[in-house]
Amino acid sequence: MIAAAVTRREPSSALLYVDDVTVSFDGFRALNGLSFYVDPGEMRAVIGPNGAGKTTMMDVITGKTRPDSGRVLFRDRYDLTAMDEAAIASIGIGRKFQKPTVFPQHSVFENLELALAGRRGVWPTLFARLDGRQRRRIDEVLDTIGLGAERTRPAGTLSHGQKQWLEIGMLLIQDPELLFLDEPVAGMTDAETAQTADLLRGIAGRHSIVVVEHDMEFVRALDVRVTVLHEGSVLAEGSLAHVQQDPRVIEVYLGR
Amino acid sequence: MSLSPDAARTSPLARIDRPGQTFLLLLLATAVAVPVLNLAVPPSSPFHVPSWLVPLFGKYLCYALLAVAVDLVWGFCGILSLGHGAFFALGGYAMGMYLMRQIGDRGVYGNAELPDFMVFLNWTELPWFWHGFDSFAFALVMVVLVPGLLALVFGWFAFRSRVTGVYLSIITQAMTFALMLLFYRNDTGFGGNNGLTDFKEILGFGIQADSTRAGLFVASALALGIGYVICRLVVTSRAGRVMMAIRDAESRARFLGYRVEHYKLFAFTLSAVLAGIAGALYVPQVGIINPREFSPASSIEIIIWVAVGGRGTLVGAVLGALLINYGKSYFTTVEPESWLFILGGLFIAVTLFFPRGILGSLAGWWGGWRAGRRAARAPAPAPAPSAVEEPAE
Numbered sequence: 001m002i003a004a005a006v007t008r009r010e011p012s013s014a015l016l017y018v019d020d021v022t023v024s025f026d027g028f029r030a031l032n033g034l035s036f037y038v039d040p041g042e043m044r045a046v047i048g049p050n051g052a053g054k055t056t057m058m059d060v061i062t063g064k065t066r067p068d069s070g071r072v073l074f075r076d077r078y079d080l081t082a083m084d085e086a087a088i089a090s091i092g093i094g095r096k097f098q099k100p101t102v103f104p105q106h107s108v109f110e111n112l113e114l115a116l117a118g119r120r121g122v123w124p125t126l127f128a129r130l131d132g133r134q135r136r137r138i139d140e141v142l143d144t145i146g147l148g149a150e151r152t153r154p155a156g157t158l159s160h161g162q163k164q165w166l167e168i169g170m171l172l173i174q175d176p177e178l179l180f181l182d183e184p185v186a187g188m189t190d191a192e193t194a195q196t197a198d199l200l201r202g203i204a205g206r207h208s209i210v211v212v213e214h215d216m217e218f219v220r221a222l223d224v225r226v227t228v229l230h231e232g233s234v235l236a237e238g239s240l241a242h243v244q245q246d247p248r249v250i251e252v253y254l255g256r
Numbered sequence: 257m258s259l260s261p262d263a264a265r266t267s268p269l270a271r272i273d274r275p276g277q278t279f280l281l282l283l284l285a286t287a288v289a290v291p292v293l294n295l296a297v298p299p300s301s302p303f304h305v306p307s308w309l310v311p312l313f314g315k316y317l318c319y320a321l322l323a324v325a326v327d328l329v330w331g332f333c334g335i336l337s338l339g340h341g342a343f344f345a346l347g348g349y350a351m352g353m354y355l356m357r358q359i360g361d362r363g364v365y366g367n368a369e370l371p372d373f374m375v376f377l378n379w380t381e382l383p384w385f386w387h388g389f390d391s392f393a394f395a396l397v398m399v400v401l402v403p404g405l406l407a408l409v410f411g412w413f414a415f416r417s418r419v420t421g422v423y424l425s426i427i428t429q430a431m432t433f434a435l436m437l438l439f440y441r442n443d444t445g446f447g448g449n450n451g452l453t454d455f456k457e458i459l460g461f462g463i464q465a466d467s468t469r470a471g472l473f474v475a476s477a478l479a480l481g482i483g484y485v486i487c488r489l490v491v492t493s494r495a496g497r498v499m500m501a502i503r504d505a506e507s508r509a510r511f512l513g514y515r516v517e518h519y520k521l522f523a524f525t526l527s528a529v530l531a532g533i534a535g536a537l538y539v540p541q542v543g544i545i546n547p548r549e550f551s552p553a554s555s556i557e558i559i560i561w562v563a564v565g566g567r568g569t570l571v572g573a574v575l576g577a578l579l580i581n582y583g584k585s586y587f588t589t590v591e592p593e594s595w596l597f598i599l600g601g602l603f604i605a606v607t608l609f610f611p612r613g614i615l616g617s618l619a620g621w622w623g624g625w626r627a628g629r630r631a632a633r634a635p636a637p638a639p640a641p642s643a644v645e646e647p648a649e
Binding site for chain 1: 490493494495497498500501505507508509512513514515518519522
């Protein structure tokens with residue numbers, strides 16, 4: 001019923017359109033007719049109890065898992081269910097995994113340099129030089145993620161929070177249209193969590209962002225539309241205040 | 257180790273750092289001084305370098321080039337090759353074959369066409385793979401081509417199948433061991449157990465002549481200098497940073513879209529070629545090449561040089577090779593029984609107490625001292641290091 005309410009909107013204006021996707025693992029339905037959309041430039045928070053299908057949803061969208069049925073349309077042009085991970089990454093969908101993995105011995109600047117879009121072969125990189133535009137782009141991203149002062153520091157010496165930001169920067173610098181962040185504030189201090197919320201609010205608009213999160217304070221600070229997943233489909237959608245009022249949401253998730 | 261900040265990566269020369277410049281200057285000075293002090297200074301002078309020392313020093317330089325080659329793959333790309341002695345030996349054999357052909361009819365059996373060991377084995381004609389080695393140019397091409405092709409083919413299979421870590425080390429070790437067994441056989445056609453020796457001349461110059469030895473010494477210094485500069489330019493390029501990224505977080509590099517196996521193959525092949533050149537320069541200076549160069553122990557020894565000098569520093573590899581081989585020359589004459597114990601003990605001590613090797617530790621202390629001085633000059637409280645919350649990695 002809720003899915004129907006969501007899809008009533010004209011889907012062609014959406015950046016990402018997940019349409020009636022079902023995924024089963026050994027008879028367990030991880031996703032059960034999941035439908036939702038993300039608008040261009042929108043930031044969306046996805047919450048839900050363990051096993052609600054949040055990770056499976058991201059796996060389907062980024063090409064790691066193939067659904068049993070349903071479609072995932074990106075820019076109304078690409079059916080992501082027929083593409084592999086590399087192809088999906090190349091059309092502008094980035095994903096940040098939970099555990100930050102940066103190159104510890106490289107400086108913050110060099111980490112971003114390696115992530116910078118460009119030719120990836122041995123010969124081009126042997127003779128590659130950063131031009132002014134690329135340098136400005138790296139500076140810009142350094143500014144955005146607030147690590148301008150740490151540019152020459154080896155990434156391995158950064159704090160956990162800074163590593164998460166650097167990794168977000170490594171995604172941003174590839175200019176993805178749509179960004180998936182899996183629990184970006186896990187393990188962060190309160191101050192870092194607040195800064196991360198600022199950071200994400202700052203980059204929304206230019207990129208669409210989907211944040212999967214457990215931390216309710218953080219979701220409140222993001223102040224965006226929230227999608228609540230439960231048992232593989234959308235249970236409720238709206239502002240955090242709105243979904244928190246929903247008796248079903250309280251029942252399955254917030255009430256616990 | 258962060259090689260350099262993002263600024264000032266303009267000209268190739270600017271990419272040689274302070275230790276590198278110091279090393280190149282010292283190398284240049286040595287390349288001039290040793291031949292001059294040997295040839296131009298009379299033996300009565302205290303500054304005279306005796307003739308027997310020149311090829312010994314030249315041998316050290318070849319080992320240093322070999323160590324630089326190993327550091328390129330191990331220190332920067334994370335490939336712990338325990339078989340690099342094989343590439344060194346193959347380059348050496350290619351040069352040795354040329355030197356054997358140069359002997360001509362001056363061998364014990366006086367056969368102009370066949371080297372002595374073939375006459376001894378009652379062979380009547382030269383095996384096909386010996387053809388062409390009477391030409392120096394052909395031999396030089398083989399010095400590069402044979403180790404390079406072996407590395408390319410071996411690496412292609414290994415890296416494509418994503419063999420990494422200990423498993424890769426073991427198969428490189430198996431490779432050199434297999435080659436050793438092959439070269440020990442008389443039937444293989446490389447002189448078996450005795451290898452290739454009794455060389456007379458190179459390019460028409462007597463191999464024992466002081467001037468020839470001085471020339472070979474200069475050539476070795478040149479090869480080491482050029483090899484170092486090539487490796488340094490590679491590791492300071494973006495490709496070098498990709499190699500280090502692969503060393504530190506291989507799957508992350510792959511996730512960023514880099515073809516990890518291509519980078520490994522490039523580093524491994526370049527390294528094998530440098531090792532082959534080192535071997536080719538080594539053979540005329542020591543006067544012999546035999547299958548012992550393929551022994552697994554020889555390859556492991558190279559790793560010890562690099563580890564002691566400082567992995568991932570290139571100059572450290574040179575330092576380690578020189579120090580340990582000088583130690584080897586010294587102790588094997590003074591107290592031959594003790595050398596392997598000293599070598600083993602040194603390796604254990606370095607691994608335990610100086611995991612970054614001599615140069616890595618020095619660089620660490622130097623950096624700490626400079627940071628301390630900078631902090632003393634600018635007493636403003638630095639922002640608290642935000643490493644309070646270290647991730648539970």
